[in-house]
Amino acid sequence: MIQPNTDPALFEKRSSAVTLGDMEIFVFPELLYALVLANIMSPRVWAWKEQDWAQKIANKSTNRRVQRLKQFIMDAYDFNLDLDTWGLTTKDRELDRFKDFIDPEILSQSNALFGYEGDKYYFDLDIRRHFGLDKYTDDTIPYWKTETVEAMDAFRHKPGYTMGAGECVSFSTLYAAALFIVGGVPLEDIYMIATPLHSQNFINIQDGIITNNRRIATKNMWFNGTEITWKAQRAIRNEKVTIVANNTGYIHTMYPEATIDPDSYKKGMDALKAYLVTPIDMEILSNFLRQHSELQSCFQVRHDYHGGHRYIEAEKVYAYEHSSSFRVNDDTRAKLLEEVDTYEFYPEPIVGRIVLNNFEDFFKQNPGLDLNEPADLAKLLDAFSCTNSKARNVGQKLVDFCRIEPKLPERRRFVPSTPIRLEADWGRDRILETLDAMRDTHPVVDLAFYAYRDLTRTDWEPFLHAALERNPVVIDALRKKSETLSIEAIANLPNESIYDDVRLAQPDEVWNFQRGDGVERALALATLLKHRVPDRPVTLRITPDNARIEWDDQSRDLPSAKGLTKDLTF
Numbered sequence: 001m002i003q004p005n006t007d008p009a010l011f012e013k014r015s016s017a018v019t020l021g022d023m024e025i026f027v028f029p030e031l032l033y034a035l036v037l038a039n040i041m042s043p044r045v046w047a048w049k050e051q052d053w054a055q056k057i058a059n060k061s062t063n064r065r066v067q068r069l070k071q072f073i074m075d076a077y078d079f080n081l082d083l084d085t086w087g088l089t090t091k092d093r094e095l096d097r098f099k100d101f102i103d104p105e106i107l108s109q110s111n112a113l114f115g116y117e118g119d120k121y122y123f124d125l126d127i128r129r130h131f132g133l134d135k136y137t138d139d140t141i142p143y144w145k146t147e148t149v150e151a152m153d154a155f156r157h158k159p160g161y162t163m164g165a166g167e168c169v170s171f172s173t174l175y176a177a178a179l180f181i182v183g184g185v186p187l188e189d190i191y192m193i194a195t196p197l198h199s200q201n202f203i204n205i206q207d208g209i210i211t212n213n214r215r216i217a218t219k220n221m222w223f224n225g226t227e228i229t230w231k232a233q234r235a236i237r238n239e240k241v242t243i244v245a246n247n248t249g250y251i252h253t254m255y256p257e258a259t260i261d262p263d264s265y266k267k268g269m270d271a272l273k274a275y276l277v278t279p280i281d282m283e284i285l286s287n288f289l290r291q292h293s294e295l296q297s298c299f300q301v302r303h304d305y306h307g308g309h310r311y312i313e314a315e316k317v318y319a320y321e322h323s324s325s326f327r328v329n330d331d332t333r334a335k336l337l338e339e340v341d342t343y344e345f346y347p348e349p350i351v352g353r354i355v356l357n358n359f360e361d362f363f364k365q366n367p368g369l370d371l372n373e374p375a376d377l378a379k380l381l382d383a384f385s386c387t388n389s390k391a392r393n394v395g396q397k398l399v400d401f402c403r404i405e406p407k408l409p410e411r412r413r414f415v416p417s418t419p420i421r422l423e424a425d426w427g428r429d430r431i432l433e434t435l436d437a438m439r440d441t442h443p444v445v446d447l448a449f450y451a452y453r454d455l456t457r458t459d460w461e462p463f464l465h466a467a468l469e470r471n472p473v474v475i476d477a478l479r480k481k482s483e484t485l486s487i488e489a490i491a492n493l494p495n496e497s498i499y500d501d502v503r504l505a506q507p508d509e510v511w512n513f514q515r516g517d518g519v520e521r522a523l524a525l526a527t528l529l530k531h532r533v534p535d536r537p538v539t540l541r542i543t544p545d546n547a548r549i550e551w552d553d554q555s556r557d558l559p560s561a562k563g564l565t566k567d568l569t570f
Contacts, residue, residue, distance in 0.1 A: 002465040002570060009101070013443075014462035017450035018506065019470045021086075022144040025169065025194070026107075027098050029243045029250045030444045032173070032192050032199075035146060037420070037435065037448035039177035043500055044149045046428045048072065049182050062205055063218075065183045070216045073171075073178070077152060079213045080165035083142035086508060087472035090139045106254055143470065146170050148451065149177070151505075154498040154513040168213055172199040175211040179203060180424055187247040187422060191268045194243040198235035204268055208275035210236075223278045223402070225287030233404065236276070240407040244269070249417040249444075253409040259417035269408055276404040280371070280380065281363045286329030286356070288401045290318060295394050300353040301328070303337045303345065310345040312337070314356055328356075354384070371399055418442055453503040455564060464570065467507050467523050474511035474524055475531050483532060490524050491556055502562050518558030522547040525556070530570070540568040 004011035016024035017031055025031045039045055048054055057068045095104050146169040147155075155165035166174065172192060179185040179201075189204040203209040207219040212232035221229060242253050246268065249259030258265075278284055289296050299314035317328055317336065326336035349355060362383055363369075369376045381395035418441065422431050436457070438445045449458050478486040490510070497517040498505050507524035510516035516524065519542055526538045529551050539550040544563045549556050 002461050014450045015465045017447040018463050018466040020146040023094055027102050029252045030447055033245045033444050034447035034451045035173040036176045038451035039149050039174055041432055041452050042149050045177050045181050054182050069178055069183050074214045076164055078165040086143040086145040088140055089143055091141055149174055150498050157513040169199040171213045172201050175201055184424055192245040193241055195235045195239035195241055202272045204271045208271055219275050223287055225290035230291055236406055237404050247420040251409045251412055257415050258412035262414045278402050280369055280402050282360050283329045285359055288398050299356045300350045302355050302357045311349050312345050316344055455504055456502045467527050468530055471507040471527050473508040490521055517562050518547040518560035519562050521558050522549040525549050537569055542566040
């Protein structure tokens with residue numbers, strides 16, 4: 001066991017910044033933005049800015065830069081939700097670990113790993129099965145760790161992957177860093193929004209943008225009624241928001257104090273609320289029916305044809321969209337209907353169905369309907385009278401489609417916090433210098449350096465504690481091998497680190513990606529040896545070009561290019 005060299009709470013936060021598990025970020029919300037800063041410090045993201053595609057958009061509009069960045073991320077990364085990637089732990093172990101920081105009952109009500117299954121939507125979905133948690137026992141749970149950009153890039157070395165990968169928090173923090181560095185979006189306009197089961201960003205530019213894993217959604221896209229957008233909406237539509245964070249601080253649903261600047265919080269969340277509401281018009285109605293396909297049977301579409309009219313079930317028209325570039329909801333509807341086989345039409349209106357086209361006149365006669373006004377709402381609902389039983393609540397469902405009310409953390413007591421002010425045009429070196437100068441007075445910046453893994457600027461003890469206590473993958477993978485064969489399996493991995501310069505990978509990163517510098521492989525060996533015989537001393541003697549591990553009466557030398565110097569015994 002590594003002994004804390006500072007107060008236990010700070011030690012636990014710093015150690016958690018190394019492993020960045022789902023539980024750790026929930027309990028220590030400072031870690032969410034610390035990872036953003038770690039990615040901002042990373043040379044990997046700054047290298048994107050020098051690539052041809054980024055150079056070509058440097059002088060384009062913000063929207064063009066954001067859209068091109070999205071395409072790059074989609075081409076470079078897969079979404080990964082393999083819960084076995086970072087190994088298993090137990091609820092009892094983690095509850096004991098966090099007992100001094102959080103009420104276990106509150107944790108179980110707010111975190112998926114400890115029993116939370118979301119609001120009604122997620123109960124209906126059976127969220128544990130949906131996320132693969134049902135295969136674990138009631139006590140066994142996955143670590144569900146978040147990846148730095150380096151670990152995301154390293155997935156290409158893992159069997160079954162051809163590119164980088166990451167889970168939702170990894171993407172949200174990577175997007176925040178990349179939008180700042182490559183997209184030129186000011187940090188104060190980037191809001192991290194975490195729920196118990198998901199993490200997204202709201203970007204307060206133009207009408208707003210929401211990032212969702214690899215993709216982004218503009219306001220128009222948010223209400224387009226497609227399957228992809230519906231999935232992007234699930235968390236913010238159905239869950240309480242746990243954390244909102246930006247460069248001024250955070251607010252957490254569980255803690256009574258918030259460090260986020262109240263004016264910044266209000267500005268961002270007012271913009272988010274505006275993004276989540278859209279006026280109702282013909283396009284929105286058509287999008288609504290695309291998403292709620294079960295209600296299409298309440299409608300028919302009229303086609304003006306050869307000086308007369310003919311009619312067709314709405315669901316048949318929407319079905320034709322799948323193989324057409326034309327859509328029901330815009331000026332291309334007539335061309336879409338021309339693609340439909342003639343025998344699909346009826347010469348007279350279909351009894352019991354609303355003529356969708358009639359709403360074009362309704363919206364022209366009633367522009368700017370305000371759903372907050374009872375008279376306007378009643379007028380809209382009255383327009384959806386239909387003998388089809390499925391349409392009984394169609395009007396209210398349309399209102400729900402057009403207006404999402406985010407379940408934000410209730411007002412907290414705001415405490416002053418120093419904003420993190422950075423400018424992308426400063427360049428990486430100046431940003432590193434600025435952050436380094438803030439470390440002693442800003443806890444989030446201090447944690448960022450631990451997430452960044454620079455062992456020349458951080459204490460070793462939190463990193464070692466994380467290595468020994470929270471890296472079960474390498475241990476489990478070699479469980480059936482003898483100690484001799486296990487040592488050889490680690491020692492003979494390629495001498496290649498996934499991290500640049502003096503930064504170090506954790507043992508499970510070494511094993512998952514089957515590579516590591518000598519120092520990293522020595523630490524992986526130490527983790528394995530201490531797990532098998534906890535009481536035996538293990539010593540690491542690290543020099544700029546070598547890492548020697550000593551245990552019992554044995555030793556092993558592993559070449560290193562990290563340039564580090566350290567003697568450790570544990």
